[in-house]
Amino acid sequence: xxxxxxxxxxxxxxxxxxxxxxxxxxxxxxxxxxxxxxxxxxxxxxxxxxxxxxxxxxxxxxxxxxxxxxxxxxxxxxxxxxxxxxxxxxxxxxxxxxxxxxxxxxxxxxxxxxxxxxxxxxxxxxxxxxxxxxxxxxxxxxxxxxxxxxxxxxxxxxxxxxxxxxxxxxxxxxxxxxxxxxxxxxxxxxxxxxxxxxxxxxxxxxxxxxxxxxxxxxxxxxxxxxxxxxxxxxxxxxxxxxxxxxxxxxxxxxxxxxxxxxxxxxxxxxxxxxxxxxxxxxxxxxxxxxxxxxxxxxxxxxxxxxxxxxxxxxxxxxxxxxxxxxxxxxxxxxxxxxxxxxxxxxxxxxxxxxxxxxxxxxxxxxxxxxxxxxxxxxxxxxxxxxxxxxxxxxxxxxxxxxxxxxxxxxxxxxxxxxxxxxxxxxxxxxxxxxxxxxxxxxxxxxxxxxxxxxxxxxxxxxxxxxxxxxxxxxxxxxxxxxxxxxxxxxxxxxxxxxxxxxxxxxxxxxxxxxxxxxxxxxxxxxxxxxxxxxxxxxxxxxxxxxxxxxxxxxxxxxxxxxxxxxxxxxxxxxxxxxxxx
Ligand code: ATP
Numbered sequence: 001x002x003x004x005x006x007x008x009x010x011x012x013x014x015x016x017x018x019x020x021x022x023x024x025x026x027x028x029x030x031x032x033x034x035x036x037x038x039x040x041x042x043x044x045x046x047x048x049x050x051x052x053x054x055x056x057x058x059x060x061x062x063x064x065x066x067x068x069x070x071x072x073x074x075x076x077x078x079x080x081x082x083x084x085x086x087x088x089x090x091x092x093x094x095x096x097x098x099x100x101x102x103x104x105x106x107x108x109x110x111x112x113x114x115x116x117x118x119x120x121x122x123x124x125x126x127x128x129x130x131x132x133x134x135x136x137x138x139x140x141x142x143x144x145x146x147x148x149x150x151x152x153x154x155x156x157x158x159x160x161x162x163x164x165x166x167x168x169x170x171x172x173x174x175x176x177x178x179x180x181x182x183x184x185x186x187x188x189x190x191x192x193x194x195x196x197x198x199x200x201x202x203x204x205x206x207x208x209x210x211x212x213x214x215x216x217x218x219x220x221x222x223x224x225x226x227x228x229x230x231x232x233x234x235x236x237x238x239x240x241x242x243x244x245x246x247x248x249x250x251x252x253x254x255x256x257x258x259x260x261x262x263x264x265x266x267x268x269x270x271x272x273x274x275x276x277x278x279x280x281x282x283x284x285x286x287x288x289x290x291x292x293x294x295x296x297x298x299x300x301x302x303x304x305x306x307x308x309x310x311x312x313x314x315x316x317x318x319x320x321x322x323x324x325x326x327x328x329x330x331x332x333x334x335x336x337x338x339x340x341x342x343x344x345x346x347x348x349x350x351x352x353x354x355x356x357x358x359x360x361x362x363x364x365x366x367x368x369x370x371x372x373x374x375x376x377x378x379x380x381x382x383x384x385x386x387x388x389x390x391x392x393x394x395x396x397x398x399x400x401x402x403x404x405x406x407x408x409x410x411x412x413x414x415x416x417x418x419x420x421x422x423x424x425x426x427x428x429x430x431x432x433x434x435x436x437x438x439x440x441x442x443x444x445x446x447x448x449x450x451x452x453x454x455x456x457x458x459x460x461x462x463x464x465x466x467x468x469x470x471x472x473x474x475x476x477x478x479x480x481x482x483x484x485x486x487x488x489x490x491x492x493x494x495x496x497x498x499x500x501x502x503x504x505x506x507x508x509x510x511x512x513x514x515x516x517x518x519x520x521x522x523x524x525x526x527x528x529x530x531x532x533x534x535x536x537x538x539x540x541x542x543x544x545x546x547x548x549x550x551x552x553x554x555x556x557x558x559x560x561x562x563x564x565x566x567x568x569x570x571x572x573x574x575x576x577x578x579x580x581x
Contacts, residue, residue, distance in 0.1 A: 001037050003111040005029065006044065007150040013164050017500040019465055022166060026174035033113070035207045039200035040117035045171055047162035049121045051198035053224045053273040058124045060135050060158035065090055068136045069155065072143035073097040088496065090159050094143065095152035109145050116142065120157050161492070163513065165501040167466040167559060168199065175203055185211055192217040194226045194413030195351075197273055219344050219351060219412075221262040221294045224269040226413030228341075230402060230421045232432055232566070234573040236386035239403045239420050245381035247355065247404040250393045251421055252338050252375070254302030254317045255555060259287050259337065261295040272557050279321060282330050283337050286371035296343040297362065299375075304336035306370050311336070311397055315550065339366050340375040340402075343410060351410040355418070358410065379406070390422065399423055415566075428523050432570065433549060434562045436460055437468050438516045440508025441494070442475075451480070452487040457508045458518060458546075460533055461561045468514050469532040469564055470504045471541065472522070477548030486552060490516065503532045517556040522546040525571040534568045541567055 009029040013022050026045070033041050043049050050056040062084075069090070070080045075097055083093045119142050123135045135158075142154050156162050172193065176185040192202045192214040205213045219225055233239050239246065256271040257280070266287040268277045277284060280301060290297075303312040303320060312333070320335055342350050342361045350358050359377070366372050378389050390401050400423035408418030425431035436458035444454030455475035459468040478486070493513040498504065501514060520543060528542030 001033050001041070001113045003113050003116045003150055003154075004147060005032055006041065006113055006116075007147070007153045010153050010162075010164060011149050013166060019170060019467075023170055023174045023177060026166070026171065027177035030174060030178040030203070033207075035204065037113050038207045039204040041113055042171070042199040042203045044113070044117060044120075044157070045164075045166065046168075046199065047157060047160065047164075049117060049124050051200060053197055053269060053275060055275050056121075056124050057160075058120050058158050059160055060123055060139070062090065062159060064132060064136055065139065065155060065159055068139035068143060069094050069097060071136070072140045073101050089161070089163075091152040091156040091161070091163075094155035095148045098143070098146060098148040098151040111142065111145055111150060116154065123158055161513070163495070163499070165499050167501065168193070169463055169466045171199060175206060179206055179211065188214055190413070195219050197224050197226055218349050219296060221260045221296055221344060222265070222267055224258055224260070224273045225296070225343065225351075226273070227256060227258070227271055227298070228411050228413070228418065229415040229560075230419035231415060231417045232570065232573065233420050233422065234425075234431065236383035236390065236422065239386060239422065240381060240383045242417060243403055243405050243420065245379065245406065247359065247377050247379050247406055248386050248389055249340060249375040249377045249402045249404065250338075250396070250398045251400045251402045251423070252300040252302055252311065253314045253399040254300045254311070254335075254338075255321065257283070257299055257301040257337060258343075259283065259295070259297050259299070261287055261290060261292060263293060264288055270555060271560070272555060276321070279323075279326060280330070280335055281326065282334055282371055286337075286369070290365065290372075292345050292365065294344065294346050295365075296345075297339050297365075298341040298343065299337040299339040301335045301337050303333045304370065306334070313397065318550075318555070321555065334370065336371055336373050338373045338375050341410060351412065354407045354409065355404050356406040375402075386422075390424075394424060415563075430522050430524065430543075430570065431573070434460065434471070434520045434522070434543065434567065435517050435553065435556050435560070436471060436474075436520050437514045437558045437561045438490070438512050438518065439468055439470060439502050439504060439514060440506070441490070441510045441512060442473065443509045444475075448475075448483075451483045453490070453510065454478075454483055456518065456548075457504065457506055458520065459502065459504070459514075460564050460567055461558065462564045463559075467501050467503050468558070468561075469535065469540070470502075470506055471531055471533040471567065472520070472543040472546040473506070474518070474520060474543075474546040474548055476546075478551060482551045486516075489552075505530055505532060514558045517553045517558060517561055518551075519549045519553050519556075520546045521549055524574060525567060534564050534571075541571055 009025050012025055066080045070077045119138045122138050126134045143151050172190050173183055175189050176183045179185050258269040260267040266284045270276045303317040339362050342358050366374055393401055403420045405418045438456050439459045440457030441453035442455035444451050448454040457473050459470045494510045498511050522543035523545040525541050526544045527539045529539055531540045531542040534541045
């Protein structure tokens with residue numbers, strides 16, 4: 001398959017906003033790929049060369065990319081920089097200069113998708129001395145053989161700004177259409193994706209073995225699965241009404257962690273499926289001692305004070321997510337993993353077992369010590385007992401409780417009533433926070449003008465349509481340092497035209513590629529004539545007096561932001577909540 005077909009499809013997609021049309025273009029593109037190309041094509045569609053959990057980043061500094069463009073197109077670095085200043089997108093610079101190219105590659109050849117993939121992989125994985133020159137050389141070679149449209153996308157891969165506005169749900173739909181002509185296979189394809197978190201692998205199996213092949217996919221130690229998520233209900237009474245007799249556990253406020261064991265090898269993954277193994281050496285050491293050859297368990301990692309036997313709050317635990325000074329931190333602020341689920345043990349796929357059985361497995365597996373603990377649990381059919389346990393949990397510094405359906409399977413990647421969370425609600429504050437994505441920026445006024453942008457247009461996710469809809473404009477809750485840091489960080493993601501995955505009626509001073517998540521609280525959810533979240537013909541929903549909690553949440557990504565449906569459910573729940581002072 002020629003890379004030109006990919007570039008032309010991407011070019012069309014960039015300027016189309018209809019999801020239906022985009023899905024159609026992708027499905028057609030997928031049908032041109034051979035079995036040995038489809039995996040690579042999947043990654044390139046995601047702007048990457050590997051599934052996210054492998055942590056392979058094509059990333060090349062802008063200065064290096066500018067050098068490559070200059071060298072491939074026969075312009076000076078100065079000319080490239082000036083055009084970049086004018087256009088604000090190195091992809092467009094590359095396209096423009098390719099069309100006025102002063103020098104042609106001696107052996108001009110058509111680029112294939114596999115060649116582009118291998119070159120990007122080379123750029124991503126070369127390190128050490130001489131690697132900068134190598135990266136430039138590889139990109140120059142590709143650009144030297146590229147048409148203007150190809151050059152645009154070849155340049156955007158290494159700067160990490162594809163700007164296609166296509167998320168996983170659209171790709172999953174397109175795969176189903178490619179295989180069956182409609183969306184009927186989406187659920188099976190998505191199940192496989194939820195268990196393996198790797199679209200390249202899923203598409204390759206689909207192409208090689210068909211949908212039956214995908215049905216046979218299972219969890220595997222060492223490969224993260226997309227985590228199960230909980231729903232909300234407003235009270236213990238509602239929980240009993242919904243679940244009947246259920247398990248109720250403490251809701252620990254730390255970092256979700258998947259522990260994988262394969263022989264002696266331990267791998268840890270975050271909720272976003274980043275490999276965080278090196279960050280938590282004490283959990284790795286304790287994991288090696290677990291009595292299983294092959295294992296996947298899940299828990300909440302929290303900083304723990306062995307002297308007082310208390311967990312620290314989230315703001316303390318989050319300090320353990322660092323790249324440097326790990327050993328010292330693990331001594332000063334040791335972590336405990338509060339285990340609450342098991343997914344795989346010695347060849348047995350536990351995802352299909354009811355929760356009551358999974359709990360028995362972890363109870364016999366985990367011997368409690370400073371590193372491993374079991375989530376505290378009661379089993380009850382009484383709302384009163386839940387409320388009592390809830391108070392005990394709050395007193396122990398936990399966030400609330402998680403009720404669990406004793407008969408439910410583990411549903412990877414899904415928000416289901418298998419788990420129901422209950423948190424304390426305060427007067428004048430939402431019962432739960434909202435993970436909202438930054439969509440736009442407003443220049444500060446008065447004293448804040450010196451910080452640049454100081455208010456943020458935020459939105460929630462519609463995972464079906466793969467779009468973000470606005471829910472509030474927020475400016476409070478950030479320190480001056482945080483504001484400066486965010487302005488610095490977000491600069492590279494500012495775009496002049498509204499990204500098509502954003503549905504907004506508000507025009508901010510600048511648009512931002514949806515990439516960053518704030519955890520927001522607010523007084524309440526109100527009906528809004530201006531915001532597009534949950535919008536029917538007349539009105540949508542907005543947050544009243546929103547405020548940012550704890551700065552940017554790097555442990556969350558836009559695809560796991562609060563959904564529009566959750567906001568609507570929370571709005572409905574609001575009136576029935578018993579408010580406590
Ligand atoms: P929040 O932002 O309220 O922490 P969330 O949006 O991160 O929630 P939810 O699905 O609402 O995710 O809540 C599930 C999270 O609660 C899990 O990701 C896990 O990290 C945490 N958790 C804490 N204790 C438990 C428990 N006993 N069982 C399951 N999950 C738990």
